Amino acid sequence: MIRYFQKALADIRSNRFLNLITMVTISLSILMVSLCLLFFENLDRIMDGWNQEGRAMVYLVPEFSTQMRPELASAITHMDGVVQVTFVSKDQALARLKNQMAGSTRFLDTLEKNPLPHAFEIQIQTREGFESVAAVVRQIESLDLVESVEYNQKWLARMLDLFQLFRLIGYVVCALFLLIAFFITASTVRLVFHSRQSEVEIMRLVGATDRFIKMPFYVTGLIQGAVGGILGLMILFAAYLAACSGISQSMGNLFHLDVRFLSVTAMGGVWVVSTFLGWFGCYLSLRQLLK
Amino acid sequence: MNLDTGKNAIIRLFNVTKHYGGKPALHNVSLDIEPGEFVFISGPSGAGKSTLLKVLYLAETVSDGQILIDGMNLSRISPARLPFLRRRFGMVFQDFKLIPTLTVFDNVALALEVAGKNPSFIRKKVRHVLRITGMEKKAHMLPPTLSGGEQQRVAVARAVAGDPDIILADEPTGSLDQVSARRVLEILLAYHKKGGTILVASHHLQQLQTVVTGRSIVLEKGRLISATRLEPYAT
Numbered sequence: 001m002i003r004y005f006q007k008a009l010a011d012i013r014s015n016r017f018l019n020l021i022t023m024v025t026i027s028l029s030i031l032m033v034s035l036c037l038l039f040f041e042n043l044d045r046i047m048d049g050w051n052q053e054g055r056a057m058v059y060l061v062p063e064f065s066t067q068m069r070p071e072l073a074s075a076i077t078h079m080d081g082v083v084q085v086t087f088v089s090k091d092q093a094l095a096r097l098k099n100q101m102a103g104s105t106r107f108l109d110t111l112e113k114n115p116l117p118h119a120f121e122i123q124i125q126t127r128e129g130f131e132s133v134a135a136v137v138r139q140i141e142s143l144d145l146v147e148s149v150e151y152n153q154k155w156l157a158r159m160l161d162l163f164q165l166f167r168l169i170g171y172v173v174c175a176l177f178l179l180i181a182f183f184i185t186a187s188t189v190r191l192v193f194h195s196r197q198s199e200v201e202i203m204r205l206v207g208a209t210d211r212f213i214k215m216p217f218y219v220t221g222l223i224q225g226a227v228g229g230i231l232g233l234m235i236l237f238a239a240y241l242a243a244c245s246g247i248s249q250s251m252g253n254l255f256h257l258d259v260r261f262l263s264v265t266a267m268g269g270v271w272v273v274s275t276f277l278g279w280f281g282c283y284l285s286l287r288q289l290l291k
Numbered sequence: 292m293n294l295d296t297g298k299n300a301i302i303r304l305f306n307v308t309k310h311y312g313g314k315p316a317l318h319n320v321s322l323d324i325e326p327g328e329f330v331f332i333s334g335p336s337g338a339g340k341s342t343l344l345k346v347l348y349l350a351e352t353v354s355d356g357q358i359l360i361d362g363m364n365l366s367r368i369s370p371a372r373l374p375f376l377r378r379r380f381g382m383v384f385q386d387f388k389l390i391p392t393l394t395v396f397d398n399v400a401l402a403l404e405v406a407g408k409n410p411s412f413i414r415k416k417v418r419h420v421l422r423i424t425g426m427e428k429k430a431h432m433l434p435p436t437l438s439g440g441e442q443q444r445v446a447v448a449r450a451v452a453g454d455p456d457i458i459l460a461d462e463p464t465g466s467l468d469q470v471s472a473r474r475v476l477e478i479l480l481a482y483h484k485k486g487g488t489i490l491v492a493s494h495h496l497q498q499l500q501t502v503v504t505g506r507s508i509v510l511e512k513g514r515l516i517s518a519t520r521l522e523p524y525a526t
Contacts, residue, residue, distance in 0.1 A: 003404065014392060199390050205348070206449065207378035208405040209371075 008219035015192050019224060022188040026228025027235065029181035030274045034236050036170040037266050042259050043163060054083075054124040054133055056140075057150040059117045064145050066118075072145055076120060081136045084123040090116045117147060178277060185224060185281025189217055193289050210290050217282050225278020229271040237261060300359075301326045301456060301488055302347065307356035309342050309513075316342040318513040319356070324490070326456070329483050329505030331521070332492040338510040340492035344459045347490070348380050349373055361456065378406050381450030383479075385462035387442045389434040395421065395445050396430040402453045416452055424448040424478050440471025447478045457488045464493065 012019045058076065069087055077085045088096075093116040098108055122140075124133050137151045193200070203213055240261050262270070300323035309317040317339045324330055332340045345351040346358060349365060358365040360376065368376055381402075382388075389398045396417055403413045421427040424444040434442050443463060450458050458479065464472035483489050489505075509517045 003410075010392075199392070202388050202390055203401065203405065204374070205350070205377065205382055205388065206402045206405055207374045207376075207380075207453075208401075209374045212374075212405050 004215040004219050007216040008223060011192065011216055011220050012223065015195070018188055018191060019220070022184055022224050023228045023231065025184040026181045026225060026274060026278065027231035029177040030229050030232030030270060031235050032177045033174045033273075034233055034262060034266075034270045036174050037270065038236065038240070038262055040167060040170060041262060041266060045260070046258075047160060047163065056122050056124060056137060057088075058120040058122060058140055059147045059150065060119060060145050061147045062117065064118050068145060072143070073120065075143065076122060076140060079136055079139055081125040081132060082122055083125055086121045088119045088121050090114050090118050093117075093119060178273070181228070181274075181277050182281050185221060185278055186285040188224075189221065189282045189285040190289065192220075193217070193285070214282075214286050214290065217286055218279055221278040221280075221282030222275055223278070225275040226271065228278065229274025232274065233262075233267055233270060299326065300324055301361050302490075303357075303359040305357040305359075307346060307358060308354050309339075309346055309351060310354045315513045317346070317353075317510075320510075320513075320515045321356075322508070322515065322518075324488065326488055327483075327486045328488055330488075330490045331505055331507045332490060332510060333494065333507060334510035336494075337512075339513040340510055341461050342513070343510065344461050344490065344492055347457075348377055348382060348459060374405070378402075378453060379456045381453065381455035381458040383443070383446050383450050383458065383460035383463045383475075385465040387434070387439075387446045389442055389445055389449075391433060391435050394431050394433060395426055395437070398434065398445055399449045399452050402449045406453055417448075420448040420452045423481065425474065438471070440467050440474065443467055443471065443475050444478065447475055451478070451482050451487075455487070457490065458482060460489065460491045460493075462493055463491060 060072075064072075066089070073085050073087060076082055091114065094108070094114050097116070101108070124136050133151070137149050140146055141149050200213055240259075244259060302322070302324040304320055304322040307317055307320045308315060316337075320339075320343065332343060334340055342351065346353050346365075347360070349368065353366070360379070363376070365376075390401070393401070399417045399420060400413050403416060408416070418427065418430075421430055424447060426441065426444050426448060429437060429441065434445065437445065443466075447463070450460075460479065463475055463479070467475065479489055479491070505521050507517075507519050507521050508515060
């Protein structure tokens with residue numbers, strides 16, 4: 001095996017340019033793939049965070065009076081999945097609105113009557129998914145004193161559907177980039193093989209088996225894939241660091257975006273896929289060339 | 292012509308015919324070669340000398356007839372077994388067939404590496420054959436930096452390194468000056484004296500005949516037209 005490894009390194013040295021092109025191509029493909037992964041990993045985490053909040057506003061009918069509050073609050077609190085129930089009176093709601101619309105509240109002062117309803121702000125357990133949340137919401141909506149329920153997470157569900165579509169597109173893009181890397185590797189092997197045709201013939205004449213001839217190519221493919229994978233991840237990490245500092249400088253005050261780099265498992269996976277790709281390109285090319 | 296020299300023959304050809312696009316390169320050649328024989332194959336260009344060697348190491352397959360190597364029928368050899376057959380041969384070519392990117396040492400070592408020998412054995416053996424071929428001091432040089440005679444000595448060193456049963460040499464001295472040719476022949480002769488079987492295809496039969504006892508086979512237009520015993524007439 002050491003001999004094959006040494007031979008592969010010698011081959012890489014003697015075909016520097018071709019091997020460099022292959023490694024760069026693999027690294028760019030891996031960069032795109034890992035960029036997609038980075039996006040999806042962070043998106044999943046951010047969506048999870050949003051999802052866990054699970055808030056809903058329960059607006060009450062105009063006939064509701066504060067005497068009815070304990071009974072209704074208890075009914076809602078005892079429902080499965082309801083974590084917290086907070087009463088928001090119509091006066092509190094108006095105060096909140098004024099607070100949120102700071103500077104543009106003059107028209108609110110002209111109101112003769114507070115138009116806002118009494119409400120309950122509730123927090124719902126979302127671990128079991130949107131369906132269970134929707135069931136709780138439906139249950140609350142069916143109560144007599146409830147006018148309507150505004151469930152803020154509905155938009156999140158719609159966004160998740162949209163992100164599933166993005167994810168699908170992402171997978172297709174990843175597959176395309178991996179395919180490109182595969183074809184480049186396979187083509188490089190073909191070129192190197194053709195440039196060493198006479199050497200291979202001599203090896204065969206002295207009794208080399210196909211395995212003996214193929215092994216250095218396989219090891220070369222593995223090295224190309226492994227190095228290409230590491231390069232791709234390194235480029236992504238550098239870009240991530242640069243982007244993070246850019247985001248924190250320009251938008252740090254506006255949003256709190258906790259963008260994290262790929263997990264160790266994801267990086268390991270990307271590296272293994274890249275290494276496998278290098279080998280597989282060699283394998284298929286040689287299978288055809290050494291028929 | 293059938294030279295049936297006995298059933299212990301290491302190489303047996305039965306009515307071997309080889310066509311290249313309808314043109315016969317070998318026609319109905321039958322021949323037995325005993326272990327330890329030195330066989331000269333001569334004849335004009337296009338007589339089929341190289342083709343005869345090629346069908347022996349299966350660089351070409353025969354169009355008709357049978358070849359047995361030590362009782363093994365070549366027509367029944369699977370592609371997977373072919374490398375093992377070839378390790379029984381040491382081959383020397385007029386154009387040397389050395390790998391230009393490998394050093395002299397590595398070119399010779401290749402014959403042992405393909406056979407899976409261990410590195411320490413390879414080092415020892417390669418040094419030994421380079422010493423007997425007089426190429427020890429040039430072990431780390433690349434073939435293109437050597438003269439033709441030196442390259443051919445490296446090729447012969449590679450051929451004998453694996454202690455093959457048979458050496459097939461196709462015009463081994465064809466492109467060499469007299470001194471270099473003589474050195475190459477001496478190495479082949481030393482191998483022959485140790486009991487090795489050698490087949491040499493050459494135009495320069497006289498040069499070869501001066502040093503060794505053997506058998507001369509003459510081919511013409513793919514046919515075996517004569518086979519005679521030779522004694523060295525000069526030493």
